[in-house]
C-alpha cells in the first residue's frame with residue numbers, strides 16, 4: 001500500500017510502484033488484484049467504491065465522490081501488455097530509481113490509474129464537490145475492453161455516465177527543441193479482416209497457377225499494397241497538419257488536395273507516418289499462411305489485414321472501396337469498431353485546454369486523433385465526450401514514449417505529480433462551484 005505523504009495523502013509514485021508489482025498482463029488479465037488494492041486504498045479514505053467482476057479475475061473498480069448534477073469521469077485501465085525481450089531490470093519491480101518509476105504499465109496505463117486515484121483522494125480530503133467525480137479503473141483494455149469499460153457501458157451505463165471523460169491519450173511530442181501537448185479527441189476504427197483464397201491441390205511438379213491459392217492471394221495482397229486511399233480531413237486533422245507545416249517553415253494552406261504534397265516536404269518521417277495515418281484509411285497486410293509442402297500446389301491461403309478507418313467511414317465503405325481487389329477471395333470480419341470522435345469546440349475541451357496550460361505553460365495544445373483504439377470509444381458510443389490526456393513535464397525524456405508497449409517502460413516522478421495536480425485542478429474547476 002502506498003506510503004503516506006505529509007497531510008495523510010498517498011504519494012502517487014508509491015501507489016504506482018505498488019500497482020506495477022501486481023501483475024495484470026492481458027492476456028490472461030488478473031486485474032482483480034489491482035481492483036482489490038484500489039479498494040483497500042479508497043476504503044482507507046472512506047471513499048464509496050465497488051468492485052465489478054464479470055468473470056473470475058477480471059474485475060474493474062469504481063469509486064465516486066461528491067454530490068450534484070454535474071458529473072466528470074476519470075477513466076483508466078488496469079491491465080498491461082505482455083513484456084518484450086531485453087529489459088534492463090525486472091519488468092514488474094516497480095522500482096523507484098533516478099527520479100523514475102520503472103516497470104510495465106508505468107505509462108500505459110497504471111501511471112494514469114495512480115494519478116487519478118491520488119487526485120480523487122486529495123479532493124475527498126480537501127473539498128466538498130458540488131457534482132460527482134467518478135473514478136473507473138477498468139479491466140481488459142489491451143484486448144478490446146469487452147470485460148472492462150465495454151461491460152460497464154453495456155450493463156451499468158449509469159455508473160459511468162458523465163458530462164465528459166478524461167482517459168489516456170498521447171504523450172507530448174518533441175519536435176526540434178520544442179514540446180507539444182495534445183488532447184486526443186478521436187480514434188480511428190479497426191476494420192480487421194481475414195481473407196481466404198481457395199485452390200485445387202495437385203503435384204507441384206506439374207503446376208497449375210490458376211489453382212494455386214497462394215498465387216491468388218499474392219495478387220490480392222499486391223492490390224491492397226498499391227491501393228491509394230482517399231485523403232479525408234476533419235478540422236482537427238487539418239489544423240494538426242497545418243501546425244506542423246508551419247513549424248517546418250512551409251507556407252502552404254493545407255487542404256485535402258495538397259496534404260500529400262505537404263507531408264512529402266516535412267522533415268520528421270515518424271511524424272509524417274502518423275499524419276498520413278490520421279488523414280486516410282490505412283491498410284496493412286500483416287499475416288499470411290498458405291501451403292503445406294514444397295511439392296504440393298496449395299489449395300488454401302489465409303491472410304489477416306489490419307485496416308483502420310476514419311470518422312465517416314464504415315465496414316460497407318471498406319468493402320465497397322476494395323471490392324475489385326478482393327474479388328475471388330472470401331472475406332471474414334475479425335474485428336470491427338466504428339471510429340469515434342468528440343468535439344474540440346465545446347466548453348469541456350476548452351476547460352481541459354486552459355487548465356493544462358496552467359500546468360505546462362503556454363505551449364501549443366493540439367487536438368489529435370489516435371491511430372489505435374482506447375476505451376474512450378465506449379463512452380463516446382454512450383454519447384459522452386471523451387478526451388485523452390498524456391500530461392508530462394516539458395523536459396520529459398523522449399525515450400519514455402518509446403517504452404509504451406516496448407521494453408524498459410518508465411515514467412518520471414515529476415510528470416506523475418504534474419498529472420495528479422492537473423487532474424485535481426480540473427475536477428475542482430468543473431465540480432468545485
Ligand SMILES: [Zn+2]
Pocket residue numbers: 077108109141168
Ligand atoms: Zn492503454
